[in-house]
Amino acid sequence: MKTETNRVGQTTVIKLLERRLGADKAGEFKAEIGKYVEAGETKIVLDLAELSFMDSSGLGALVSVLKMIGKRGDLTIAGTQATVQTLFRLTRMDKVFRSFPTVSEAVQALTPQDTLKG
Amino acid sequence: MNVLIVDDSSAVQLLLLARLRSWGHTATLASDGVDGWEKVRLATYDLVISDWDMPKMDGLELCRRIRHHSFAQYVYVILCTAKDQKSDIITGMEAGADDFITKPIDFAELRVRVSAAQRLMNLQSELASQNQNLRKLNSELMEAYNRIERDLEAAAATQIRLLPKIYDLHPRVRLDWLFMPCRFLAGDMLNYFMADDRHLVFYHLDVSGHGIPAALLSVTLSKTLIPLPGSPSIRSNSLDGRLELVSPPDVMAELNSRFQAEDDTYFTMIYGILDVFTRELRFCQAGHPAPVLIRRHSAPAVLGKGGFPVGMVPGMTYEEVRLEMQAGDRLILYSDGLSECENAAGIRYEQERLMEMLDQNRDGSLEALMNGIREALGAWRGQAEFADDVSVLAFECV
Numbered sequence: 284m285k286t287e288t289n290r291v292g293q294t295t296v297i298k299l300l301e302r303r304l305g306a307d308k309a310g311e312f313k314a315e316i317g318k319y320v321e322a323g324e325t326k327i328v329l330d331l332a333e334l335s336f337m338d339s340s341g342l343g344a345l346v347s348v349l350k351m352i353g354k355r356g357d358l359t360i361a362g363t364q365a366t367v368q369t370l371f372r373l374t375r376m377d378k379v380f381r382s383f384p385t386v387s388e389a390v391q392a393l394t395p396q397d398t399l400k401g
Numbered sequence: 402m403n404v405l406i407v408d409d410s411s412a413v414q415l416l417l418l419a420r421l422r423s424w425g426h427t428a429t430l431a432s433d434g435v436d437g438w439e440k441v442r443l444a445t446y447d448l449v450i451s452d453w454d455m456p457k458m459d460g461l462e463l464c465r466r467i468r469h470h471s472f473a474q475y476v477y478v479i480l481c482t483a484k485d486q487k488s489d490i491i492t493g494m495e496a497g498a499d500d501f502i503t504k505p506i507d508f509a510e511l512r513v514r515v516s517a518a519q520r521l522m523n524l525q526s527e528l529a530s531q532n533q534n535l536r537k538l539n540s541e542l543m544e545a546y547n548r549i550e551r552d553l554e555a556a557a558a559t560q561i562r563l564l565p566k567i568y569d570l571h572p573r574v575r576l577d578w579l580f581m582p583c584r585f586l587a588g589d590m591l592n593y594f595m596a597d598d599r600h601l602v603f604y605h606l607d608v609s610g611h612g613i614p615a616a617l618l619s620v621t622l623s624k625t626l627i628p629l630p631g632s633p634s635i636r637s638n639s640l641d642g643r644l645e646l647v648s649p650p651d652v653m654a655e656l657n658s659r660f661q662a663e664d665d666t667y668f669t670m671i672y673g674i675l676d677v678f679t680r681e682l683r684f685c686q687a688g689h690p691a692p693v694l695i696r697r698h699s700a701p702a703v704l705g706k707g708g709f710p711v712g713m714v715p716g717m718t719y720e721e722v723r724l725e726m727q728a729g730d731r732l733i734l735y736s737d738g739l740s741e742c743e744n745a746a747g748i749r750y751e752q753e754r755l756m757e758m759l760d761q762n763r764d765g766s767l768e769a770l771m772n773g774i775r776e777a778l779g780a781w782r783g784q785a786e787f788a789d790d791v792s793v794l795a796f797e798c799v
Contacts, residue, residue, distance in 0.1 A: 306610060309665070336749075338741060338789075339609040339710075343665035346713055373707040374669070374688040379714055 284311040288319075291328075291390045295319055296361075298330035304341030312341070316348045325356025328389040332362030337370055349380065361389035402447035402519055404428040407437035407463060408481070409455045413506075417450060420508055424515065434458025438466055446476055447522045448515070450502075453482035453493075461496045468497030475525050477518040481506065553613075557586055560616060563623050570595050572799065573677040576603075577767040579775055579793040581738075588615030588668075589736050589790035590623050596646055599678050602634060605734040605794045606670035607689065609710075618666060625659075633659070634672075649673055649685035650719035653711060657687075657719075660712040667713040671734050680726040680798050685719050687711050690740055690752070693759060694724075695731040701759045703752070704732075731767070731797045733759060738789035739774075745783045754781075767795055 285300035297316065304312060319327060329348075337345070352358045360382040363371065371377050383389040404426050406417045414430045421428045429444070431437035433455045441449060441463075449467065451460040460480050467476050480498040482489065490501055499521075500514050561580070568576050570593065578591055588608035596602045606622060608615040628635050630644070633655035638645045647655070649672045656670070671692060673684030684692070688710030691703040704724070709717040726732070735755065742750040755774075762773040774793055 313665075339607070339669065339737060340665070342710075343609045343667060343713070346667075347665045373690070375707055375709045375717075378709075 284308060284315045286315055292394065294326040294328055294390050294393050295324045296328045296330055296386055296390065298333070300333055302333060303336045304334055304344070305336070305338045306340035309340040309344035312344045313347055313351075317351060320348075320351050320356070325352070326393040327352060327356065327358045328361055328386060328393065329358065330361045330386050330389075331367060332364070334367055335364050337367050342370060342374060342376070346376075346379065357393055359383060359389040359392050361386045402426045402515075402522060403445060404448045404450060404515075405431060405437060405441055405446045407431040407434065407449060407451035407455070407460065409433050409452060413452070413481075417506075420511070421515070424512060426515075434460065434463040437463050441467060441476065442470070445473065447474075448477045448479065448518050450479045450481060452504075453480055453489075460498075461493065464493070464496040464498050474529065475522070477522060479514060479518065553586055556613075556616065557582065560587060560590075560620060563590070563592070563620065565592055565594075571601065571677050574601055574675065574796055574798060575767055576794075576796045577771050578795065579771045579791070581775070581778075581787055581791040583611060583738070583787045583790050586612055586616035587790040587792075588619050589738065589792040590619040591734070591792055591794045592623060592626065593794070593796070594628065596628050596635070596674075599676055600646055601675040601677055601796070602628065602646070602673070603675070603734075603794060603796065604670060604672040605689065605736065605792065606668050606711075607736040607738070607790070607792075608668040609666060611789070614666060618660075618668065622656075622660075622668070625656075646674060648721060649683055650721045653685045653687050653708070653719040654717070657709070657711045657717055658715065661715050662712050667710045669710045669737075675726070675796070675798075677798075680728075680730075681723065682726050682732070683721055683723050685721055687719060688713075690735055690737055693733040693735075693756060694726075695733065695759055695763055697727065697729040701733075701756045701763075703756075726798045728798055731763075731770075731795060734794040736790060736792045738787060738791040739778065739793065741789060742778055742782055742787060742791060744781050750778065750781050767797055770795065 287298040287300055289296040301308060349358055360380050363382055381392055383392060404421050406414055406428050408414050409432055418428050418430060429440060431440045435457045437451060451463055453460040464478050467478060478498045479500045479502055480493050481502050481504055483504045493501060502511055502514055564580055576593060588611055591605040593601060593603035604626060608618045626632060626634055633652045634647055635644050636647055652672050669688035671684055671686050671689045673682060675682050686705040687708045691705045693701050694704050695701045705722045708719050740750055740752050758777050762770050778791060
């Protein structure tokens with residue numbers, strides 16, 4: 284599982300450098316994101332701009348990552364392509380995940396308002 | 402070691418015999434190449450010490466024959482020669498000799514050369530015994546693998562038996578389906594039944610992932626959805642206690658609460674009820690690909706706006722889609738194994754191609770349509786195995 288990580292303030296931006304997220308990569312994906320959650324990261328942006336296909340196992344892994352973070356932090360998604368958006372709409376994941384067109388919007392959604400003012 | 406001494410001089414033979422015995426080896430004598438060649442095939446020798454120049458057959462020829470013959474184990478060959486030329490050594494090695502000793506024999510030298518042979522032969526016998534162990538393990542693995550494969554085939558056959566067998570449940574509806582599981586065990590399941598004298602209940606579901614866990618869940622769901630008391634599909638009316646059909650969204654919500662999984666397993670599903678007399682259709686789409694409605698005189702259209710998969714997130718509510726079907730209208734449900742089926746170039750079949758295909762085959766029977774889908778997808782895939790289960794459920798109002 285190839286990823287690229289950036290830090291923006293308190294937020295960790297993980298860019299997925301894969302074009303497909305399917306049954307073969309689902310376990311690896313969970314383990315990879317799990318490392319950041321285990322390390323105590325509570326604000327994570329998943330940049331999926333490179334991802335052109337996700338199947339039902341990939342979606343299961345994504346929800347499992349959200350549940351993993353859900354207890355102690357927050358996760359937003361950035362840059363989904365049309366095929367992934369279609370899957371999100373079909374499965375109503377647009378109601379479960381907060382998804383944004385760009386990384387900066389996804390980061391901002393995780394940033395408390397008073398910090399922005401200050 | 403068991404040693405064969407080949408020499409035309411009985412004096413040399415006896416000298417070698419005495420030394421080899423004193424070093425703890427057993428030895429047999431042969432008087433020339435022909436005699437040596439006969440003897441070396443009669444017993445198992447670890448080492449052959451042969452003279453080079455001999456009548457009838459020389460040491461070189463004996464060496465070549467030993468190398469070309471297939472013995473149960475390696476035979477180490479030391480050639481004795483008066484020759485000490487580099488070119489002779491090359492000729493000897495080409496014939497397959499492992500080592501050389503020059504005449505007259507220096508026994509101290511011979512002793513270390515025999516020890517070297519011994520080391521190599523020990524190594525080879527160790528390797529042979531390890532190989533034998535590996536072969537044994539390998540055959541045990543193959544046996545276990547074959548047993549698992551047979552069990553999986555039996556499970557797959559059991560699963561296929563759960564699929565509906567009757568296509569003419571009611572004179573006002575025609576049904577058919579297609580089921581092409583990926584390697585052995587499927588996570589797809591479909592079924593339909595008349596819940597009473599006017600309501601056709603149907604469902605089509607796809608458990609995420611493949612293999613035994615997905616198959617077990619699909620079989621469990623198939624059992625859960627049998628319309629017996631306790632099933633999510635029927636309940637007792639609160640007024641008179643009579644059994645009535647539960648609405649599709651409520652069935653889905655109940656399944657969602659019963660099947661919340663600890664791991665990532667979930668399923669997508671369409672569950673629906675058709676009143677065969679009024680042709681009123683109600684269904685709920687839970688993350689499953691949108692069903693396709695083919696009306697008599699219009700292009701195929703997708704229905705529904707999606708919905709949450711089942712068993713993924715607790716406490717979800719589901720929506721119902723209602724419409725009036727007409728005589729001749731068809732409804733096609735399919736799993737994502739169909740739309741996501743990739744050809745050799747990695748291009749997915751996609752809903753659009755399915756819609757076109759359905760439009761082109763709208764005039765034939767349902768059976769012909771199922772065969773058409775099977776053929777179209779087989780041709781698209783270009784190989785016998787599918788990466789995911791492909792299944793279709795179709796019905797037509799009469």
